[in-house]
Amino acid sequence: MELTLSRTGDHLVLVTCDGHDSHTFDLLSLRADLNKQPPLLVDPISSGKLLFHALFAPETPACAALMASPSRILLVPGDDLLDALPWEYAYGPDGFLVCDVPFVRGLPQQRHRPPVLDQPLHIVAIPSHPLEKDLPPLDIDGEWMRLRKTIQELPYQMTLERTRPPTIERVRNLVANQHHRVIHFMGHGGQDEKAGAFLCFEAENGKLAAVTAKQFALRVRGTAFLVTLNACVSATPGETRFSNLASALVQQHVPYALGMRFSIHDDDARLFSRTFYGDLARGVPVEEALLQARLSLSESERAWVVGVPVLYTSLDAAAPGFTCIAGTPTIDEHQPPMDVIRLPRAEGTFQGRIDEIQQLGTLLTSDSPPRLLTIHGAGGQGKTALAREAVERFAHAWPGGVFATTLETLPEPDVFLTDMARFLAIDPNTKNLERDVLHRLEEQRTLIVLDNAETLVESVNANNEPATNLAQFLRERIVSTQSCFLVTSRDFLGWPGEVGLKSENGKEHDLDGLQPDEGAHLFQQSAPQRGSDIELAQAERLSHQVAGHPLSLRLLGGAFNQLAPLSLSAFIADCETHLLEAENKYVGQNHRHRTLYACIETSVRYLEPELAQLFGKLWLFHAPFLASTAVDVFNPTSDEATKSTSPVAQHLYALWQRSLLTREQETLREGNVVFYRVLPTLRPYIEHYLADPSEREALETRFGLVLASLVRYLYEELDKGSIAVFLATLLRDDIERAVSLLSEETRGYYLLRWGWVLQRLGNRQRGLEFTERAYEIGQESDQQLMLAALNNMATVYQRMGQTSRALELFEQGLLLLREEGDHAGEAAMLNNMAAVYQRMGQTSRAL
The missing domain is CATH 1.25.40.10 (Tetratricopeptide repeat domain)
Structure with missing residues (x-):
């Protein structure tokens, strides 16, 4: 069935069904009636019934054709005003129309024959999140990982590749001389009065590069079969420009374009991707695959999601499906080697720091980057998280890869050299290891990240010989290669050519706190269960009180998250009281540390006794640690079968929810390894203010015995798989520290x-x-x-x-x-x- 909508006057719309006049409806009246209905995200059915009646008025040819159960419905709106109506929500006697029959929007003229798809599905993903303050933060990595997981689980030959960096030039490189690609854009779109609909791509340094629908279509002409435009998932859905963009793309002769009218919840986005791309991989045609995805979405508690996808086509008939061949998917990240596990990732969406990331992007992607780039600031300001965000964004500029290590516990020079060799795929036992490492670093640009470098500075100033040797090796030998250093530190290293972040006046400055609005969003993100109870104006007041200190805001957000029904105003008043008390309690600390310590104290004070008791013992861990290790130390009577359900394991998870720990996961061949980490900024507070001195000796003894069991496991399992190798590297600092405790x-x-x-x-x-x-x-x-x-x-x-x-x-x-x-x-x-x-x-x- 083909329905064409054309205006015969200012307000009257003629509905033509399969080339024959069917009936008319009044557009002005329809829009007025729609405006009286509840919003689509609240009640899509009320508006849906009005839309259905407009298309299929009783006793009309269109209604009769629908009763004959057509194999598809092609809706051709005659102008932008008609195209703007949410026809996908049309709701008839049997429910949403789009759940009964494939429903696609088409062009009024210049349609093309469907292509023959003689290859398996090949998806080019474009996760794009430009550094632009006016664009809301997106969970780009989360969206990519969901798509990756969906594709990875399919038992068919197909390809998924990621566009890095997400520039229009890189997209062109990936699709040039290719055919029938599915291009999956994740990010923001917009509308310009003059240029029309556009997509928010990135420039090389991460800044916004707006690409119009026409520019995009010209870059992918002849290569794209389907373009999917997806607003990254969010717990708070909102309207997008992607239906406008999809329409603009098919007008540029792209066969299919699928735009999402709203951003949708994580669960729904995951379900849609799994069903839609799973069917495409199985050779199901696009229009049928979308119908099946809508049927899956119809089971969601959010009824409005079935009408979110808006599919446009420039074809004169439905296209067939891709070739389906059993096999294994190929996934290409297009990312150089990266070893950044020692840099804790920020929890959730990275908030704020747009200016700083732009600076880092400009420097790290330049043809002549600085040899030593230092992110300088006080503890808890988010230096490490900023470095992690920067290297993941701009690793594409470093063909030799990115290697990160922490200097919190200073490695011996030979240990550092061996770690570098392993990263560079050099046999650490080669006769002249240093020469081989330096030669490899000379061949390709490699970025080396040194986290917590203030420890190196302090040790060198104290005339520590191993530290002096390490500093000399880094400063004199590594810097002479094509490598560069990205450093996080509370103190500048003072080496020649060192560059820091600069303020607007061009002077180097410390990493300051977040802006009040950025801090408010970070606080809100850290309290996911209380989001509806948070007024951003009040959260901005709290952010101002703690000078935008990121760790403080995460701690306070984590505490507030667990304190229902305490109001935000009461919570803020309590925090302000403790901030004042901290001025006297933490004498001798600088202002930023007094604020942080007051926030830690506030967070701990709201902990249940068993959580507070466990947290007060975690000074024991200097390296990342497994939950099972903590169970063995703090609950030695637990057996292997009950470790995962041990109260200690549950309490660690609760402390992570309060932002008092970080929690990360590494995917290896044999499975996933989940580990926790005590932030270096928190450990001194725990040890000085929370630890029970009378327990110290017993805890250290138990810690040593547990590490002895762990070392025995590594000794026996090292040659049997990757998990033991990963753990030996990850936990090395504590393993070597435990020697003195035995x-x-x-x-x-x-x-x-x-x-x-x-x-x-x-x-x-x-x-x-x-x-x-x-x-x-x-x-x-x-x-x-x-x-x-x-x-x-x-x-x-x-x-x-x-x-x-x-x-x-x-x-x-x-x-x-x-x-x-x-x-x-x-x-x-x-x-x-x-x-x-x-x-x-x-x-x-x-x-």
């Missing part, structure tokens, strides 16, 4: 196992150091430990090519085994020695 007996085997793990990870020299310490302990009291250490040391020297030293250690062990009469151990040692002789080419000695 008894002499336990420490020896701990050092032995951890030394073996280190050398297996490639850090043979440091692994040897730990193994030698284990050997020394074994010499005094444990011959089995000593023999095991000798064997491990000999194996390491063998792998390092020092065969003489390896044989010397094997022979030393052999003598001890013969003295003990250990024939099995003697046979194993002889076998190891034979392997060394075999590699040396001394076959007769091996025999």
Whole structure:
């Protein structure tokens, strides 16, 4: 069925059905009646009935044609005013019309024949969030990950690739000389009086680059089969410009364009993508796939979502589906190597900091970026989150990739070098590791992020030799390559060429607090269950009280989130009282720390006793930690079967909801690893003001024993999968810190196992150091430990090519085994020695 709407006068609209006049309706009366109805997001049915009656008035040819159950309905509005009406909400006797039959809007003329789709589905995704203060924040990464997960789970050959950076030039590069691409745009759209509808793309440095529908269509002409325009999901739906944009695109001869009238809830967006793209991958035609997606959405508690998708076509008939071939999807992120797990990500949508990210984008994407770029500011201002946001946005400018590490616990220079080698895919055991690393860094631009660099500055000023050596290596050797440093620090490093963020007057400045409106939105985001109770004007007042301090606002938002039915005004009054008290309580702290400490105190004061008790013990962790590790430390009677339901695990999750911890997830081959982290800014407060000194020794002892079990697990599982490797790297700081907390007996085997793990990870020299310490302990009291250490040391020297030293250690062990009469151990040692002789080419000695 084809319905054409054309105005015969100022207000009268003629409905033509399949080329024959059907009836008329009064547009002015219809619009007036629609305006009297509740909003579509409240009650779409009332308006839907009016729209249905306008199209299918009783006893008209259009009504009769609908009764004959057409295979599709093509609606052709004659002008923009008619096209602006929400026809997808037409509601008849059987419900929403769009849930009964494929419903698509078309052009009044110049239609084209459908193309033949002889390839599997290929999606080019464009997640775009320009750095523009007038654009609301979007959960771009969340939207991308939802689409990625949807595609990843489909058992068909298909491709999903992400446009990085989301520039119109990059889109052109991806689609040039290709055919029948599905282009999925996620972001904002707009309307300009002169230029018409436009999409909000990004420039290389992240700034807004408005691309009109005509410009976009010219860039993808002949390559795009379907363009999907999607406002990123939001808990607060709002109107978009995407239906206008979709119409403009098909007028530029794009076969199909799907615009979303409103932004929709996460659950609905996920359901739509899964159904729609799942059907496309199975070879279902676009129009039928959209019908099935609407049927899935009809189960939502939000009835209005069925009418959100608006599909336009420039074709004269429905197109067939894509080729369907069983197989595995291909997903291409178009992202250089990135190791940024040590930079905690901001929870939720990144709020504010538009000027700072623009500065970072301009510097990081330039042809000659600064060798040392420092984000400088007080604790809790969000330096690390800003660095994480910047590197994820602008990693495309660094073909060698982005490597991030924390200097909160200073690594030894050889540890840093080994970590860099692993990131650069260099064998850490190569003879001249430093030369090879520097050579690789010289080949491609690589960005190195140093988080919490104030620790390095303080240690160098205190004449700490390892810190001085590390600083010298970084300053003199790394900087001479194509690498650059992005640094977060409370103190400038003072190295030549260091550049900081600049204010409007061009002077370098500290990272300040958020603007009141930005802080208010961050507070609101941190209290998701109380969003309707938050007046932004009051939240701005609170933001002003804490000088826009991001961590303070997250803590207060997390506290308010759990305090229903306490009103926001009462909560703010309470906060203001404690901020005044903090002026006297935290004497000796600077103003920003007094404010932060007062906010931590407020947040903790509202905690349930069991949560407060657990939080007061978390000073114990300096590195990220697993919930299961915390359960073992704080609830030692829990067994493996009940760890996930342990009160400790539940309390950690609750503390994360209060923003007192960060919680992250890493996806590995064997599954997901979820871990928590105590922010460095919070740990000193916990240890100084909340910890119970009488518990310290017992907690440290228990902590050491739990880490000993963890090291044993890593020792046994390291060669069996990626999880053990990931954990050994992630938890290294606490593993090495725990050595001093163990008894002499336990420490020896701990050092032995951890030394073996280190050398297996490639850090043979440091692994040897730990193994030698284990050997020394074994010499005094444990011959089995000593023999095991000798064997491990000999194996390491063998792998390092020092065969003489390896044989010397094997022979030393052999003598001890013969003295003990250990024939099995003697046979194993002889076998190891034979392997060394075999590699040396001394076959007769091996025999």
